Amino acid sequence: MREQSLLLKAATASPAVWYNIHLMATDYGDKSIKTLDPVTHIRLRPGMYVGEPGTGAMYHDCIYILMKEVIDNAIDEFGQGFGKRIDVNVNYDTGEVSVRDYGRGIPLGKVVDCVSQMNTGGKYDNENYQFSAGMNGVGTKAVNALSEFFEVRSFREGEFSEAYFEEGRLKSKKRGKLKTNEHSGTYIRYKPDLKVLKKFKVREEHVLRRMKMYCYVNAGLTIVLNGQEICSDRGLADLIADEAQFEKLYQPFHVKTKSLEIIFTHTNRFGEEYHTFVNGQYTTDGGTHLTAFKEALTKALNDYDPKKKFDGDDIRDGLLGAVSVRIMNPVFEGQTKIKFVMNDIKSELVQQMKKEIEAALHRSPSEAEKLIAKVEETGKIRSQLNTIKKQARERSQAVSVRVPQLKDCKNHLKLDKVDKKTGKPEGEDTMIFLTEGQSAGGTLGGARDAMNQAVFFLRGKCLNTCGLNKDVLYKNEEFFNLIKTLDIEDTLEHLRYGKIIFATDADVDGLHIRMLLTTFFMRFYRQLILDGRVFILETPLFRVRNKKEHYFCYTDEEREDAIKKCGRGCEITRFKGLGEIDKEDFRGFIGEEMRLTPVTCSDDTDVEKTIKFYMGANTPERKDYIMESLVCDAADF
Secondary structure (H helix, E strand, O other): OHHHHHHHHHHHOOHHHHHHHHHHHOOOOHHHOOOOOHHHHHHHOOHHHHOOOOOOOOOOOHHHHHHHHHHHHHHHHHHOOOOOEEEEEEOOOOOOEEEEEOOOOOOHHHHHHHHHOOOOOOOOOOOOOOOOOOOOOOHHHHHHHOEEEEEEEEEEOOEEEEEEEEOOEEEEEEEEEOOOOOOOEEEEEEEEOOOOOOOOOOOHHHHHHHHHHHHHHOOOOEEEEOOEEEEOOOOHHHHHHHHHOOOOOOOOEEEEOOOEEEEEEEOOOOOOEEEEEEOOEEOOOOEHHHHHHHHHHHHHHHHHOOOOOOOHHHHHOOEEEEEEEOOOOOOEOOOOOOOEOOHHHHHHHHHHHHHHHHHHHHHOHHHHHHHHHHHHHHHHHHHHHHHHHHHHHHHHHHHOOOOOOEEOOOOOOEEEEEOOOOOOEEOOOOEEEEEEHHHHHHHHHHHOOOOOEEEEEEOOOOOOOOOOOOOHHHHOHHHHHHHHHHOOOOOHHHOOOOEEEEEOOOOHHHHHHHHHHHHHHHHHOHHHHHOOOEEEEEOOOEEEEOOOOEEEEOOHHHHHHHHHHHOOOOEEEEOOOHHHOOHHHHHHHOOOOOEEEEOOOOOOOOHHHHHHHHHOOOHHHHHHHHHHHOOOOHHHO
8 A cells, every 4th residue: 555655646746856766666675574573473464374354244254253163173073083062152242152162182282382382282193083074283273363362271181281372472471289079071152352443243043054064064963053952863864855845856866985975966057056165164265076967977977878868068967066085185276265176186086076976876766767857857948048048149239249238347357367465366356337227337337446346227127037047048148148247158167257246225226126137137046145245335324514524324223323423413314215316425445344145045044935925926925025024113003
């Protein structure tokens, strides 16, 4: 920021001033080199260790990664056969977390080192932990450094050792004999430090989902979350049963060996959905094991029925699967361990998976025939769609080479290229606003950053896609132009923008358009929502001002605070449409302080049922629900 400020001044300065500024900006000497201790470095660059701070709205915000780093150690103990129960308590308001496992406990003489000294741990060889999730000696140290306070206590054979830290610095430690019969294990309690992390709100559904995932991949483990017991006797079979509900088209194929577990089935959903794990670690970004599974499944099915040649895309459409591997010394992409990268073992994994899948198909020939019938049906639909696609493309080319509803930006997302500075895909900060009509679009078009922000104009309310098939994507001109703009017709890997943002008016029609767009993405491109790429733009509802100052308010509470600041007689303006907001003011609402609410579905166990209820043709049922659920305040009458 300092260099940018200097260069900005230089652009309008005289030659002499510019020369002095240039010297200031390039004054690079011995004093410019700094050495930071580990705690300071973690607090200065938390993203390197636990990902972006975030607000707690997204599943991978660092507030959940902190929790994961502590629980992973307890999971590793369970994996070694020590401790079948983990107690987790979470204060959803403050973010304070406590974790108690019943494993072997940290060796008493190394309690302080294990939670504060970087690159210290017991998982660097295979003697004590063969299949470990935490291997780098970083996890709990990062949690400690990013916490307002961090307390650790280890219990072993009638003795204890404890330590207390503040902002990663040791404040006290103690060791002695236990006065009560305490089970061996480790207890950790911490509170994230708001001075380092952004203001956040811990979402219960994200925490609950993480605990369930731990139990799915560690059958027999019990996690007690705020008094609620979570466990899974059948492991990944329970995961698929919960995710598929009553949608599965045949009994899932399930294979399990010492180092590998695979389970999959088909549903009538569009697209494909996977849950992958490495050594009990939920790798939400997939990686080598997922790529190997896709390849192995295609090869296994074609070898099972060599008379037919199945296309991989047809096989995977509607597929719901889970893959878990256990491997010594796994390699992940980044400290957060959400993507497994070991391409050198891919071919070996493919062969092993293919062998197991093919054997499973032969064990259940009747279910295999149902699988094949589903794939063949998908192939026929794809063939029909190709004809419709061709007609849609010809129609589009006849009208215009460009998408008429689009004001594009200069930069675009490139998922196959990594930005060396951020470690993220190039163009991750690009976004497209799906806006309601020309009025709002005109305001956005004038206020946007043309380098990274694009605008797509919707023609009022779009089509309700609930219950419709994929051919609507090509028969409906507006949706066809949208998927062309996003470049997601064939694969999501070509997505052109880092964020897809619904920008609608703050009225009933605007809310309805949000629901129609959510239905569209949820039905046909749900992975974009699961990947955290779909958002709702929050714009101010009120402006409160007097002659000296003005405030833009997003809630009634903010409006009341602004009225107090401006005093009696202040002017209060209620914004309904985006087009009512001045272009210069709007530029601030879509800049660095932009407020976005992510569209999520991780807290919904039956998304299809929810969509059908709210967006289907069951109007009388919805009306009854509204009347039964309506709550009125006496003050309203």
